[in-house]
Amino acid sequence: MKQPLVSILIPFKNTELFLKECLDSIVQQEYQNWEVQAVDDASTDDSYKIVSKYAEKDPRFNVLKNSGNGIIEALRTGFKECKGELITRMDSDDIMAPDKLGTLLELLLNSGKGHVAVGQVKYFSHRGISDGYARYEQWLNKLTAEGNNYSEIYKECAIPSPCWMVFKEDLLQCGAFEPNRYPEDYDLTFRYYENGLTCIPCQKVLHYWRDYDTRTSRTSEHYAANYFLDIKLHYFLKLEYDPTRPLVIWGAGNKGKTIAKTLLEKKIDFKWICDNPKKINKDIYGIKLDHYRILNHLQDAQNIITVANEKEQETIKSFFTVLNKTPMKDYFFFC
Template sequence: MTNPLVSILIPFKNVDQYLKECLKSIQKQTYSNWEVIAVNDNSSDNSLQIANKFAVSDSRFKILSNKESGIITALRKAYNNSNGRFISRMDADDCMSPKRIETMVNSLIEHGKGYLAIGKVKYFSKTGVNDGYDRYEKWLNKLTATGDNFKEIYKECVIPSPCWMVLKEDFEASNAFNPNRYPEDYDLAFRFYEKGLKCIPCTTTLHYWRDYDNRTSRTSEHYAQNYFLDIKLHYFLKLEYKPTDSLVVWGAGKKGKAIASTLVEKNIPFYWVCDNEKKIGKDIYGVLLKHYSELENIKKSKTIITVANEDDQSVIESFYHELRLKPAIDYFFFC
């Protein structure tokens, strides 16, 4: 496999402040055999005019328009019009490092089918990056450095949506952009995980992630926490849980209650535990909350943990270690 064509898929909408910088960062790539399939998702600003100027001067840019609406349909159209052996995605308001494509192509050529190329990311903003994004960046990059991303997939999205590359056949096997499920990047990460793709470790920053007040992940209802929780539970029940397991929910906060409510609606039996003395012994949704020590008596347990505090998570991990239960096999952190 020599010098394969890379298809870079870019949906864009009202990003005229940033699109030129994004597309220039692609033109500056050290790897030159790429095509950009950029789909205008009903922009009302000058984004389309900017994109078209690049297409006039550089034939590697193909600009299309989305007759429907939404990032999933735009991505689907971009992919359906691509020709590359390798598939990658880019956000129209971000920037690539100059060696991003070269680094990912070389990684995939070396490892072959069944692998996913990723890279470290760096947030940047004129007003400074908030603590939440800073923690996410550090957490994500730590996983990426060792390729252990999927071990913590139920915590957060472990594959940065604009910084991955995969062979077309693996992308097709993962059902491409066909599902209409948001957040689409998190859903795709789960489908990569479901198909058993392995992340190639990377210690280099390949993508610069722009943060600003009206970016889609901040403003769209599709990126609200309830959507993330729905995806986590959907894939947990599909990939991890078996009817012969003793399902346990640990935590009676907002997320714990949301999960418990859904399980009750689905008629899936479960134990509900916590360490909050004010809640232990209460009947919520017809399920009695018990002290977490009850886990010592539950056989073949599989636990969803909704406790977010990192210190509390460490205590919980120690408790499971004493029970000889393993993370990402017997218990899963959902936050």
């Protein structure tokens, strides 16, 4: 197997408790032709000192100060210094499986450009993993095992930010870290999808995702639900929406209302449906909610589903199956 240089981007901020374990897992990789571009995003603890000690001992580590502010700027700062033919990311509080780099690299070299290698993930925590994270892990790994990550991309981020690898050339084609759009990992996943990068199936757990109370995804406003919904609608309107077809929102909860409000602001016509007897015929934002069975007579509609209950989602899928409708063409689950 060829042994090209792999560049590992690691933005970090105040993760001194976990950095050594993270960096040691990189040093202990079975594949050794790598470099680390570690970017300090204004840490106030000893994180910068810890990474600097690794850089003093091992020239493969390069530690930088963020030229801007926030994780997107940190990724840009590090990416400018990347010398590798292949690019991957790592979170400074997580752990790599020993065969992570080698496995992703082999998958990518065997498949060639135009692909993204993705590994399975496992959450760990000193207090145990919540049911929500366990379900997300199971969902994500099932998609990754089959290489079908884009098939449910409007539900949630379908590629884990610290467990992918691409050719640098392909990353540049996708816009790398240029957009100022959060969550940045979800936005990049959509750009892989938009540019036609094929996900390579992977059966292995390659990344251990640490969960704790002060993890950025738990504390930063940039990872709040409204940011995820903004990205979903942005890319739906850009990549999927066909103004010659009727547009339908199914569900009148918070997500349904947020989408409806945005579409009204954009002056995009839509019909609004639900299966809740208390809401049918109700007027919200000047739009009357119809019974979902209007879809039996509505020709060639595009449907955004905002119903979160998993049992109800299965019922909705069955309904669309009877109507010979296709997921990711005729209907899109937004949760």
